[in-house]
Amino acid sequence: EPEVTQTPSHQVTQMGQEVILRCVPISNHLYFYWYRQILGQKVEFLVSFYNNEISEKSEIFDDQFSVERPDGSNFTLKIRSTKLEDSAMYFCASSASRSGANVLTFGAGSRLTVL
Amino acid sequence: AQTVTQSQPEMSVQEAETVTLSCTYDTSESDYYLFWYKQPPSRQMILVIRQEAYKQQNATENRFSVNFQKAAKSFSLKISDSQLGDAAMYFCAYREINTDKLIFGTGTRLQVFP
Numbered sequence: 001e002p003e004v005t006q007t008p009s010h011q012v013t014q015m016g017q018e019v020i021l022r023c024v025p026i027s028n029h030l031y032f033y034w035y036r037q038i039l040g041q042k043v044e045f046l047v048s049f050y051n052n053e054i055s056e057k058s059e060i061f062d063d064q065f066s067v068e069r070p071d072g073s074n075f076t077l078k079i080r081s082t083k084l085e086d087s088a089m090y091f092c093a094s095s096a097s098r099s100g101a102n103v104l105t106f107g108a109g110s111r112l113t114v115l
Numbered sequence: 116a117q118t119v120t121q122s123q124p125e126m127s128v129q130e131a132e133t134v135t136l137s138c139t140y141d142t143s144e145s146d147y148y149l150f151w152y153k154q155p156p157s158r159q160m161i162l163v164i165r166q167e168a169y170k171q172q173n174a175t176e177n178r179f180s181v182n183f184q185k186a187a188k189s190f191s192l193k194i195s196d197s198q199l200g201d202a203a204m205y206f207c208a209y210r211e212i213n214t215d216k217l218i219f220g221t222g223t224r225l226q227v228f229p
Contacts, residue, residue: 044219106159
């Protein structure tokens with residue numbers, strides 16, 4: 001069964017450093033998403049991406065965050081200058097369409113620890 | 116703002132028995148979608164079942180079924196004939212039409228005992 005793959009599975013970084021989390025969505029999917037889950041809290045929407053641009057973003061997704069699809073297969077989330085509160089599990093997801101009760105396929109997540 | 120509430124942080128069930136996980140939500144919309152996702156210890160969230168709000172019939176997927184009460188804004192998940200592999204975190208989620216954003220509840224951890 002097709003999967004969404006994420007790398008790295010765990011990254012430890014110092015506060016203020018830049019971090020790039022990578023995702024390979026399912027190949028025929030056109031919509032891409034990032035969610036995050038701070039330990040013990042809800043899974044929260046960060047951003048959605050379609051046709052090489054952001055289609056929707058949450059209040060969490062401020063100027064420190066950016067997304068891009070650099071090569072037609074990878075979908076990356078960059079955090080420019082990490083803060084302690086960015087420590088969380090980051091989930092990538094993709095879907096074939098946006099209409100109807102479209103199903104998101106999630107990756108296994110990348111755990112980010114900011115020290 | 117839309118919210119999703121799962122009032123049971125943990126539930127347990129004996130193998131082969133039935134368990135119901137609760138979910139309520141708050142919205143002023145009339146059309147929307149509801150989902151249950153399962154997150155096993157490997158942490159990859161998997162869709163269990165989905166419901167379109169305009170459909171009155173409760174969705175069913177094998178051993179999984181929902182009790183969708185639109186007026187009460189309730190969307191509970193029933194797992195019949197529970198199996199050890201059902202042990203996971205279960206998230207209820209809501210999505211409006213014409214938006215990409217899934218709004219999740221805080222989750223219910225389900226333990227299944229042999």
